[in-house]
Every structure is written in C-alpha cells, then in structure tokens.
Amino acid sequence: MDYSILVNKASRLPRDYVPEDLVEIHEPTGSKLDKTYVNRLNIVAYKAFKQMQAAALKNGYEIFVDSSYRTYEYQERVFNNVAAEKGLEHAKKYVALPGGSEHQTGLAVDVIFRRNNEMIEEQKTDDPEIMWLFSNAHKYGFILRFPKGKENITGVNFEPWHFRYVGKELATKLFTDNLTLEEYHNLQKQRTPI
Numbered sequence: 001m002d003y004s005i006l007v008n009k010a011s012r013l014p015r016d017y018v019p020e021d022l023v024e025i026h027e028p029t030g031s032k033l034d035k036t037y038v039n040r041l042n043i044v045a046y047k048a049f050k051q052m053q054a055a056a057l058k059n060g061y062e063i064f065v066d067s068s069y070r071t072y073e074y075q076e077r078v079f080n081n082v083a084a085e086k087g088l089e090h091a092k093k094y095v096a097l098p099g100g101s102e103h104q105t106g107l108a109v110d111v112i113f114r115r116n117n118e119m120i121e122e123q124k125t126d127d128p129e130i131m132w133l134f135s136n137a138h139k140y141g142f143i144l145r146f147p148k149g150k151e152n153i154t155g156v157n158f159e160p161w162h163f164r165y166v167g168k169e170l171a172t173k174l175f176t177d178n179l180t181l182e183e184y185h186n187l188q189k190q191r192t193p194i
C-alpha cells in the first residue's frame with residue numbers, strides 16, 4: 001500500500017479499487033451516521049489511530065472514528081442523491097465524485113468527539129479536541145487533509161474533522177512544511193526528470 005496515494009477530483013480511483021488490509025472498527029459514532037454502515041479502515045492506519053486516540057485521552061479528549069472506508073458505490077449513491085435533490089452543479093461543488101473520495105482508500109477518517117458522555121455532532125475549529133489533533137495528528141501519521149486557506153489547492157472546503165493517514169514521516173514533513181498532499185505530489189513531479 002502506498003500511503004502517500006493522492007485521490008481527488010483529478011485523480012480518481014477505479015470502480016473496482018478495494019484496498020487491502022481493511023479491518024472492521026466498532027466505536028461510538030454520531031447520530032447522523034447511517035446505522036447499516038460498518039466502519040472499516042486500513043489496519044496500519046487503524047493501529048496508528050488507536051495510538052492517537054490513547055494519547056488524546058491522556059489529555060482528556062475522547063476522539064472516535066465516525067466514518068472511514070467507503071466503497072465506490074457508496075460514494076456514487078451519495079453523489080447521485082445530492083444531485084437529484086439539489087442539482088448536479090451543487091453536487092459537483094460539495095460532494096466528491098465517485099472514485100474521487102479518499103475514503104475509498106481506507107486511509108481517511110472523519111473524527112467525532114465525546115464530551116461529558118455526549119457525542120459532539122458539530123465540530124468547530126476551536127474545539128479543544130480539534131486543536132489537539134491539528135497540532136498532534138502528524139506524530140501518529142495523520143494529516144488534516146483539507147485545511148483552511150488551501151481550498152483552492154485541494155478543491156475542497158475546510159474540513160476540520162477529516163484526517164488522512166500518510167505515515168509518520170510524510171505527515172511530519174507535510175505538517176512542518178505546511179503542505180497539502182496535492183502540493184507534495186506536485187513537488188515530487190517537478191523533481192522527477194522526464
């Protein structure tokens with residue numbers, strides 16, 4: 001598995017792409033999640049998440065995986081439903097195209113928090129859990145995938161809940177250099193002589 005894999009509008013996964021090493025996850029989830037949905041994540045990413053979760057807990061923050069692996073067909077359904085309800089242009093703007101969601105890699109997580117025994121359904125940038133993740137996720141191999149101020153590069157609005165596993169080394173590099181995965185891949189391309 002290439003943990004630096006880039007998936008976005010321009011670089012989509014085929015319909016039959018199913019990642020290896022997915023494990024089922026059973027954690028508390030939010031009320032908005034479809035109850036038939038089963039969380040699955042790449043095993044390496046999940047082990048890293050568990051370490052991050054334990055470290056967060058030491059600081060008093062309870063973080064969980066709310067949504068993780070999604071199939072091509074799942075994304076297609078989501079996209080088509082939004083398109084049917086709000087129009088194709090709206091769907092294209094706000095929903096990842098089928099094959100264009102990195103949730104299909106099994107390396108992406110949408111996180112949710114529990115505070116005083118209550119799931120926090122609306123994440124805000126100044127949530128202490130979010131702030132802790134912003135500054136510590138890279139130590140466990142995760143990056144904030146769609147940061148504020150980089151919307152024109154990622155093509156996705158700021159998502160403070162969406163973290164992507166890329167491995168410790170790359171996550172630390174991207175964090176330190178303030179780079180998105182798109183910028184990293186562009187730099188790699190420029191470095192490779194054609």
Ligand SMILES: [Zn+2]
Nearest residue numbers: 108109110162
């Ligand atoms: Zn997400």
